[in-house]
Amino acid sequence: MNQVIDVLMKRRSVRAYEPREIEAEIRVEILKATLRAPTAGNMMLYSIVEVTDQKIKDQLAVTCDDQPFIARAPMVWLFLADYQRWFDYFIASGVDELCRQKQVPMRKPAEGDLFLACCDALIAAQNAVIAAESFGIGACYIGDIMEQYEIHKELFNLPQYTFPIGLLVFGYPTPEQLRRPYTSRFAEKYILFENQYHRLSQPELHEMFAGNEYRFSKGQGSEGIANFGQAMYVHKFNAKFSVEMSRSVRLILKHWLG
Ligand SMILES: Cc1cc2nc3c(=O)[nH]c(=O)nc-3n(C[C@H](O)[C@H](O)[C@H](O)COP(=O)(O)O)c2cc1C
Numbered sequence: 001m002n003q004v005i006d007v008l009m010k011r012r013s014v015r016a017y018e019p020r021e022i023e024a025e026i027r028v029e030i031l032k033a034t035l036r037a038p039t040a041g042n043m044m045l046y047s048i049v050e051v052t053d054q055k056i057k058d059q060l061a062v063t064c065d066d067q068p069f070i071a072r073a074p075m076v077w078l079f080l081a082d083y084q085r086w087f088d089y090f091i092a093s094g095v096d097e098l099c100r101q102k103q104v105p106m107r108k109p110a111e112g113d114l115f116l117a118c119c120d121a122l123i124a125a126q127n128a129v130i131a132a133e134s135f136g137i138g139a140c141y142i143g144d145i146m147e148q149y150e151i152h153k154e155l156f157n158l159p160q161y162t163f164p165i166g167l168l169v170f171g172y173p174t175p176e177q178l179r180r181p182y183t184s185r186f187a188e189k190y191i192l193f194e195n196q197y198h199r200l201s202q203p204e205l206h207e208m209f210a211g212n213e214y215r216f217s218k219g220q221g222s223e224g225i226a227n228f229g230q231a232m233y234v235h236k237f238n239a240k241f242s243v244e245m246s247r248s249v250r251l252i253l254k255h256w257l258g
Contacts, residue, residue, distance in 0.1 A: 007134045012182055014138020015069045017171025022075050026135050030170075033131035037124040045083060045113075046121035049156055051076040056155060063151050064144035064167065065241040073169035075137075078145065079125045081117035083109035083161040109161045114256055121165045132170050138177060142167035144241060149248040149255075163252055184211065 001009075022030075039045065051057055054071070061071035070076065087109055090096075099106040109117075129139045145152065145167035152164050190200065190208045200208065209228055216228040225231050236242065 003134075007130060011130065011133045012138070012177075012180065013140040014171065014173040014177050015140050016174045016177050017069075017073055017138070018174055020074070020172050022137060022170060022172075026137070027075065030128055030131040030135070030137075034124050034128040037120075037127040039120045039124070040116045043086060044120065045081060045086070045117035046124055047080045047082040047085070047162065048124075049078040049080065051078060059151075059155065060142075060145070060167065063148040063155075064142050065147065065244075067142065067144065069140075070142060070167070070169050073171050075170040077125075077128065077168045077170070078156065078164060079121040079166040079168065080156075080158070081114060081121045081163040081165045083113050083117050084159045087161050108258065109256065111253075111257070114163060114253075118163065118165045125166050125168055128168060128170075136172065137170050138173040139168050139170045142169060144245065146252070147241060147244045147248045149251045153255075160255055160258070163256060 034048070035044075051060065057071045057073070057076055060076070061068050064070060090106075096106050125141070129141075132139050143166070145164045149164075152158065156164070158164065186208055190204070212228045216222075216225075216231045221235070222231065225234060
């Protein structure tokens with residue numbers, strides 16, 4: 001194994017942190033590695049908002065589906081898919097005038113541009129995660145940043161062509177976090193296909209998920225639930241936070257698409 005593979009294999013999400021700041025020079029190295037991420041057309045279709053204000057961290061800990069560890073993270077970075085900068089630059093470069101001369105409408109950032117910008121933002125975010133891990137700093141994605149758009153838009157002053165696609169929280173892991181067992185992954189044969197997509201049959205699905213049944217236990221909130229699939233549907237897919245995320249994303253899309 002080489003060092004890069006070693007870092008990738010040892011990474012895990014870290015949700016409890018030592019009460020210790022991330023050193024300034026290490027933060028700079030993480031940032032440099034983040035900004036070296038591949039980016040569509042070399043356009044860097046993303047922005048990072050570093051959250052240093054404890055009041056904002058406290059608020060995020062609530063608005064991102066009540067996850068208190070967000071408030072305790074020494075470093076918090078919000079990743080935005082960002083076409084605003086380029087669109088503003090097009091205007092500043094007189095593209096609107098050019099379009100008027102040519103008598104064609106000026107194209108605005110649309111769905112494809114948004115997806116491309118999301119790719120850029122998340123690829124950069126993952127560079128940050130791996131760079132941090134290489135310094136022994138743990139990180140955790142907070143997907144719930146896509147919820148509560150109205151609040152986050154106001155909180156971060158988000159213009160039309162920005163999309164809050166990911167929040168990363170970083171910190172040195174507590175010893176307990178380092179002792180946590182690694183999460184499992186599905187077997188490769190269910191994930192990697194050759195040449196064509198393979199839609200899994202019911203028996204294949206049951207075989208694939210068989211190793212996960214232990215994650216389902218009868219307890220509070222499991223009334224009427226018989227297996228892992230039903231539990232995941234009720235507690236994740238159809239949970240309040242998932243429904244809120246879709247509502248919020250619908251609103252962001254509406255805003256982006258004007
Ligand atoms: C897009 C995305 C969103 C996530 N959102 C959250 C979150 O809101 N809260 C959280 O505790 N973990 C979150 N995670 C972390 C996952 O729960 C974690 O990656 C997964 O359980 C696998 O564990 P591991 O990262 O330790 O291998 C998120 C991960 C990703 C990739």
